[in-house]
Amino acid sequence: MSDAISPKDFRAAEGTDDWRVVGDGxxxxxxxxxFARGAALVSAIAGLADAAGHHPDVDLRYSGVAVRxxxxxxxxxxxxDLALARDISAAARELGATARPELVQSLQIAIDAVDVPAVRAFWEAVLGYSPVEDADLTDPRASGPNVWIQQIDAARPERNTLHVDLYVPRDVVEKRLAAALAAGGRVVNDVNAPEWWTLADPEGNEVDLAPWRDDSPWAA
Structure with a gap:
């Protein structure tokens, strides 16, 4: 029996204020x-994960620790994940590490393709990535962004065929959108807002900016 929990229920649960569900967990x-306090937190997370038999991705940097x-x-x-999130937050508080949920985000590279298998084979080879779905690739080291090959019916020479998908917390997305526009960006498509906006930089390179919706179909 699956113990999956929806993003909506995860966020509503007690003890998850430090966490945001964005795209990939x-x-x-x-x-x-x-660095020493960060390393101590990583050590504490390792102990908690081993005790739970459930292991997160942890990234130690000079200034802090990212956990997925x-x-x-x-x-x-x-x-x-809910139980481990609560335990990790408690360990962080005990060590004096401060949660910064507004800094959380996840990044994905999206490539439009007419011939998905051919394009996917190239990116799998050049990146050294592993296939996970019919049109998805993932870094086997879990350090780089996922790649999603998106099917299109015909080539579109008038638009880029590669863009970035950026997922940020819902309480951050409007500020990030405003900052991008103030920095010279423009909205290319907002028909799906507030689920996502397609933005372009001054030379037309695109990014889909999206909050991960607690009431999305994925969360049902």
Whole structure:
């Protein structure tokens, strides 16, 4: 029996204020203040994960620690992730590491293609990535952004065929949108707003900016 939990229920659960569900799981960032405290937090997370038999992705940087929780066996976040998120937050507080949920985001590269298998084979080879779905590639080291090959019916020479998908917390997206426009960007398509906006830089390079909706179909 699956123990998957929807993003909506995850966010509504007690003890998840430090976390945001964005695109590829539940993520948190903890400002450690120094490398030693960050390393201590990583050590604490490792102990908690081993005790739970459930292991997150953890990235130690000089200034802090990034954590991603997802249950690969269900392809989703789960109640195991919820329990571990609470324990990690408690460990961070005990060590004096400060949660900064407004810094959380996830990044994906999206490529439009008429011949998806051919385009996918090229990017799989050149990036050294692994196939995970019919049109998806992932970094086997779990350090780089996922690549999604999007089917289109015909070539579109008037538009870029490669863009970035950026998922940010819902409480951040409007500020990020305003900053992008103030920096010279423009809205290319907002028909799907507030689910996502397609923006372009001054030379036409595109990014889809999206909050991960708690009431999205994926969350049902």
């Amino acid at each position: 539940a993520r948190a960032w903890f400002d450690a203040g120094d 929780l997802i249950s690969h066996d269900v392809g989703d976040i789960s109640h195991r």
